[in-house]
Amino acid sequence: MKPTEQQAISRRKFLIGSAAVAAGVLLADKGWVDAQPFFTPEGVDVEGLERAGYLVRHTICHQCGAGCGLTALVKKDAPPSEENMLIFGNQHPEHPQRGMCGRGATAPYTWNSPLRLRKPLKRVGERGEGSFEEVSWDQALDEIAAKVREIVERDGAKAMAFSTHDYKAEMQLLAWPLGSPNVISQASTCNTAGVVGRRWMMGSGFDHHATIDPDYDNIRYVLFPGRSLNAPIGAVHRLAKAREHGAKVVFLNPAHPDVAFANSDWIPCVPGTDAAFMLGVAHVLVSEEKYDESFVLNQTNLPFLLKADGKPLTQEDLVADGDANVFALMSVDGEIVFHDAAGIQPELTYAGTVTLADGSDAAVTTAWNRLVTHLADYTPGNAAQITGVPAATITRVARDLFIMRGVVEDTWYNTRNGNDTDVIMGLMTVNALLGNLDQVGGLGVRLGSKLPGMIGRASDGTVSLITGDSFLMEHTKTIDKEIYPETNATFDAVFQGILDEQPYPITGLMLVGATIFHRDPNVARAIEAIKKLDLLVTVDIVHQEICDWSDYVLPAEMFLERDHIKGIGWTQGISVALQRKVTDPPAGVDARPDAWIMLEILRRAYPQRAAMVGHYDWMSDVATWKNEWMHPIEELRIEGLANAWNRDPAEVRRELEENGFITFQPKQYGLTPYNRPFASPSGRLEVYAFRPVLRGYREHGFATYFDPPAYTMPRAEDEFFLVNGKSPIGGSGVAGLAFPTQYLVDNRLWLNPADAERLGIAMDDEVEVEGLDTGWKAKVNVNVTPRVIAGTAFVYSYSGGHRQKVVADDPRFAKLSKGLAPHWFSKSWVDPITGSNSNNASVRIRRA
Amino acid sequence: MAPADLHFQVPIAHWGWTIVWFLWFVGIAGMGSVGYFFVRKAALAYVIFGSLVLGLAFVVSHLGRWWNLPRTLWTMVTNGIFNWSSWMLVGIVLLSVHLILSVIVVASHIPWLQRIGWLKWTATLSRANAYLALYAFLGFMATVYSGFLLTQASGIPLWNTSLIPILWVVSGSIAAIAVIELLYVFGVVESSVSTLAVRLGLGLDAIKLLAVLAFLHVALAYGSAGARIGATAMASGEYALMTWGGVIGIGILVPIAIGLYTVLVKKSKPLLAISSIAALAGVFFLRAVVLLAGAWEPLVL
């Protein structure tokens, strides 16, 4: 395709309007005044800048997992330093996820932080002591490889477990050739409940938290249950625009989220009761007939017939040799019809008897009828009793949602109380009644980007790289899936493997960017497990608390130092972004790419297995490896992407480099599930989830409220729920350790004024917090604030309770050791089916 | 509950103990010059001069950028920029002139200087009532200035009252009287002067007591939130001990008690010494509490 004149202009002047000016902001202070003339309100003259010695580098922020668009300006041929680079949000007006928030703003602080890992470290003291010696990369990798080999040979490859927040593919490069399936992320302490809930109602492929999202640009009313919207900040940006047009934003949360400062409503609720709230809303919608009947009839499984045992009536029940995966409905003409037939006109309220294939009669009723009965328990009055939200508020929210054609956001971080899957089911029930799916201002379903991965595995165990290399894996079931059939990743299973050696022993653990101490509940138990390990290796950017417990700590490249192509999530259209290297690591930081680290360990342990993934001894030089291994793979991925969209790969790359992103397809409304069915058994939005019923996990398929099983319920007057949440400043493992976080994020324990008064606690008083289930005790100062509901205590996650030695030893960072980590108190209750863990806890609070 | 935006000035503006010393010395020197009009003793002249020098030393040492002072003054003069709306500039000029006058007065008392022929004029000048009236007036104005210095600092509502210059003048006078009493104790000043001074001091103590209480009352009852924060810190908070014990107890009640004893029963040099030192300390404490308790108006409560 020949670039049009328009494109030519936009290429030359890539930043438009205020965007250009944004880039100019930091110029003068860096002595870059000569670069400034290239920034004008009309745009930025990239070519001119290049001639003047400056590079424009778009990248993807990785100060948290959301991946917003950033742009950097770098001095050509200058040594890497904060002075020689400038980072700001990608200002392209079409960017679907433009940065940057208070975490992104800490990127330059992290890059050369005193807490940055600089050299490979080998533990010399006891685990947890934080005493290390610096060793060479060769020594570290050789010793780790020898140890891995020892474990694999003694305990089997499965005994090696791996965990990461964002570098799964990189870890699979080591784990899979070794023969260990056990690459297990943090999902169960983050999103599992939501993923399972969505999968149960919409099927695989529609279950990820970045796939279903409100159409923020056009939103009219959005309710965020338990979500603080601290990320991605691009969503906040778009929401800000919608607000200009009168959009209403409502948060349902025990604690007041920061984003709610922006003219939003905050509905405080008792922790763990969101499902009751949602069902209360559903009750109002149904009883006041405020629902989208056409959607309910045609896009949900509410008209489907259920048998007395709660299972759906299927073709197999009705016809000899019928298909058990085909479900029955009653048509308005009084005929049984099957869900896969065209032009069905179902009856919503049918109840009666049908004759089964074996000649017996069976009582059947529609899921709708059962829903109406189910919701009878959730009058606004009843829901108010449970949630602590006034009945009138519940009714008002329901009416507003209906009148303003609103949506309920489907949450991200939601593994909190042990009853969270039902929250997602409850809120999707409300969304089903509103029928506002994939519509303008509704809940949009994002389609896949068709960006091929670096490594993948087929169901038969064949692992293939995009390069064509492939091999067969014998054992592909991860240890967590042996215990929790529905989970997407439950790291707790690894602790069980270490401590109880069930279902089999785990003796080695490798972590990449996984802040165990600020991620996994029940820190005391995690410590016990870690102490038992034969090998613990941590790869990270900054010195996290887990490093102090590791045998080896390896410094990894941070996002500013790497190239990578990624899909953009939480958007409506289909977009892909390029993470482009902005700078080398600062002087003294000998950081290496995560993938290279994994491959080198593999090669040093088992050279032949490294060869299976195309890595050889002559690639031990990082620069060579980047050229010969990494670069071709990224090129192949771009090629695959370009081919999938019928574009020229060179052009795709160029456009990615020029703008930082490509939107291959803008949002097409009205597609899912109307013309593109869900992957649920019925292909519809299953308000009555068939999957858990058919698999025998649940008696019925509706969302239900039950008391949180994850902790002892607080009862005495000095007992509280302990909940946590993220701030858009320090709310991530990396940003939590940034210098400004100490000052801009409150690391005190929030208590409601009513509770504080009752317990005689004043602002800033020190209290002792004791976990009712874990017995962990810690002291913390209190912020008496109405930002938390009475009966509940709140802390920001990541911003306090850092106990690593380097933090305690550096007076500049000492504040980070104050405050608490919520996971000291939560006991790690895991749902036996979904594998969803829980981060909330109950605690006793006393004046210290 | 404490307001969300609560900031005392010392950690931020650093008007701390050095400024307290400065204000104290200026009070002694300023009102001391008024006293000198009546009690023209060499020792008093030396005390005034010493206080001035020390006060100025404190204030200059407090300047964060004292080393930049020459350039500052040079730039001001060469650009003709004189911000006469600033009490501090007025004060700088007042104190400078007062210092010069003080040097002359001191010179007039130093015998060996007087032997130098061309310095004789200092003695002549220092005997002129008009000159000493000017000297007294400038001293008085310097004391007033040191009050308005705070009054004009509009960030600190506790200070934004004309009671401060009044308090400063009254307490400065008390300090000057205390110095004269001490000179009596050391035998420099005659007993009759001292007796008069004690009576005058009694009256001033009573006025000062009223003025301090009025200062607190006005701030607590009619002041803005920031003024109340400061006054509360003085009356019942962090500085309550210094206020009630230091300013009122030591600084006012002890001198009143000794003064009454002196007037009604008998005069005792040791007691007068105690009373003078207590009065001087009280004047110091007064400046300290008012300064340290200064807080900003909270922008939100």
Add this chain to the structure above:
Amino acid sequence: MSTRLRKGQAPTKRMAHVWDASKCIACGACVMACTSTNNPDMMMREEKGWNSIASNIRRIDSVSAQGRPEVLLVQCQHCEDAPCLNTCPFGATYMDDNGMIRLDPRMCSGCSYCVTSCPYNVRWFHPDSKLPKKCMGDTCLELVDKGLQPACVQSCPAGARDYGDLNDPNSSVSVTLRTKRSRRLLENAGTEPKYFVVEGS
């Protein structure tokens, strides 16, 4: 450097900061951007007096009379009748032709009178230079002189900040202030502040 106004002279422009409280999500990006732009030497050092990072923006968390959690961002208000300007004994603080209150470091001896004179508590002492720092920072001033926007405005992901000329009826700030409800801080302090807090439409 832009022109220094003498007593009685009126500025040509009346540049003003607008902060939209109804949009701000308290993300701190502006607070940090201000530091890294204007005082990069302070990126790893605290502002001890405020117990904060060394930014020209102060964040205050509070609760409204109605019990609503609120956040307030405060910075120099560029008062039209600026107490700090009136009290500076050396004339170091002055107003420029854009209506910005600025500091001439050549004339500052660090007496701190401007700090105690400012009713908004927005000045802090740089621990090395001992200059009273405040908005606008040196870099932002350069940017503004070149017709660009200051760092805080550019860094805000929520579009909560703006900076422009009140004398120009068509400037975005004028339009915002015409169409939205806004207030000024300590209105009755007589300082005529030029920092506007938008409260909603």
